[in-house]
Amino acid sequence: MTPAPGPARSHTATLSDVARLAGVSVATASKALNGRSQVRAETRQRVIEAAERLSFRPNQLARGLLAGRTGTVGLLTSDLEGRFSIPILMGAEDAFGAGEVAVFLCDARGDAIREQHHVRALLGRRVDGLIVVGSRTDPRPSLGRGLGVPVVYAYAPSDDPEDLSIVPDNVDAGRIAVEHLLACGRTRIAHITGDPGYAAAHDRVTGARAALADDGLSLVGEPRFGDWSEGWGRAAVTLLLDQHPEVDAVLCGNDQIARGAVDVLRERGLRVPEDVAVMGFDNWQVMTSGCRPLLTSVDMNLEQVGRAAAKALFGAIAGAPRPAVEALPCRVVIRGSTAHLS
Amino acid sequence: MTPAPGPARSHTATLSDVARLAGVSVATASKALNGRSQVRAETRQRVIEAAERLSFRPNQLARGLLAGRTGTVGLLTSDLEGRFSIPILMGAEDAFGAGEVAVFLCDARGDAIREQHHVRALLGRRVDGLIVVGSRTDPRPSLGRGLGVPVVYAYAPSDDPEDLSIVPDNVDAGRIAVEHLLACGRTRIAHITGDPGYAAAHDRVTGARAALADDGLSLVGEPRFGDWSEGWGRAAVTLLLDQHPEVDAVLCGNDQIARGAVDVLRERGLRVPEDVAVMGFDNWQVMTSGCRPLLTSVDMNLEQVGRAAAKALFGAIAGAPRPAVEALPCRVVIRGSTAHLS
């Protein structure tokens, strides 16, 4: 075999290379490779073989230039570090990957300037749409309406009601958490939660209270706000036990607080869940699995949020979007801290 | 002002729109906007203003088509969920973002087929290079040499020595961990680590032993392999205390194991760090900060790994790559579990 037969310009093969090798015009080669029906089977075969031999990959840039669509979307996170962004990202990437759409990842690091910069860059690359992922469920400033491409907000809703946002339903999350505790026979339920600056904290309280009210009950004491840490969970449950020793369940605003609560309960000689049941939110595996006993938690279904955002964006790219805030349901994952599983 | 002056085709403005509005040819408009020096200052100003009025953004697709470079790279992770990928990703995204390079994110979910699919898709989009991020430090199959674009492997090195890989230095990590314990006056050091199927576990043992040998010491007992969980940390330290009650420090293979170890030590009535010092690896904030006392840990500098990979890829795209495995140093983050801080 002679060294380097054919073009072998060390550069990627182009459609005209394929056409030449197959002895047809570029137009025919294009039709053959794209399954257009106006090509003789034998010719098509020859073109396909030529493409294979040159390991031809159509240049998506050229294709996008012509088509007006690029098959790319921008995923703009405000905070990659935050553990909420990741599952959303995974869900979105998953939904898009199946649809031959490629995802540009941009991390604004919570900086509005950087975010603006990224938006411009993405528009320059002619993305077909944008998903904006927030790190908390409080409304965030809209990117605006004149971008020219559809935008879907995930986790953190846009403050413009005309925008489409996909969020987890924190009110419902609080509700189903309490319903689970009630189902476990608990009636003296206290609530320890995190930073009162977070909408999620208040939403969960709202849902929890509603569920209790349905049974003619109310929380033991007031909800205790603090921060989202284990340390706060330990401190708060200590105070709680002093003031309300009758408590038989502690609903915690996240898994870290719950973990701290469990640790202190055990140290105080109380049995979990026999004496006091404990549950958290987020279903963060590292917390739920390290806990003794394993921690019951509300899973916020964040991958679903990501997937739903991707699907919504698909819809918006194709047809007309229905502007709305869509709240997705959560689910209780039952483990040893609320129920004995045999 | 009349409604919708100019083209306003609701579609993005193009360079010829700008040229028309400025009353020049597209060639001149191009030169003006790209800072070419062959254009009168006044003309340039007019063009710039026109571009601004139309909020013109040059189409990077067209530009890339012409230039042969797209200013994009692919970031191929094997496992987004794994917490090691994220900081690497952040580091890389950060390094690229500054350089006007956009990043395609692809998650292969540990599946070779899916990975191959993503590689093809990325090459079709004419990325200028690829970073492959692994989820563990064991060598992984090379993507091969004939891709046409440079590839850098991060965290998990390629099994082809001709490839360029950036990894954390786990041997050194084991060494500096022990050196820290020695500096704290400990001499009877035991080692509890995770899954023996991981190269990282063995590398850290190697480093730890080397550091001890330098002082004429050796480990208390053999390293205990298990898995990377808190539960194993609790179990292993229980056994350890029974067999070697004289131990004055436990080096743990990761922060979860360390957390479990600390919990059991406390329950056994031993003081940390007075009686037994404990440290882990990874410096995972949720673990180090929940621990009582706060956990000393070796930070693997993963953001640096990501940044270094990005820089290496830059280099490879520009000039000649120097194939090699580059091991980056780690650092000990000292907290209460090994030392009293006043």
Add this chain to the structure above:
DNA sequence: CTGTTAGCGCCTTCAT
């Protein structure tokens, strides 16, 4: 069925 022609939006010679 196949080939020719015309662009998608931009940049770069090369004349003027």
Add this chain to the structure above:
DNA sequence: ATGAAGGCGCTAACAG
């Protein structure tokens, strides 16, 4: 200093 022309790789009209 400016403009006309050619082409990056591809596809969608038309002809033949």
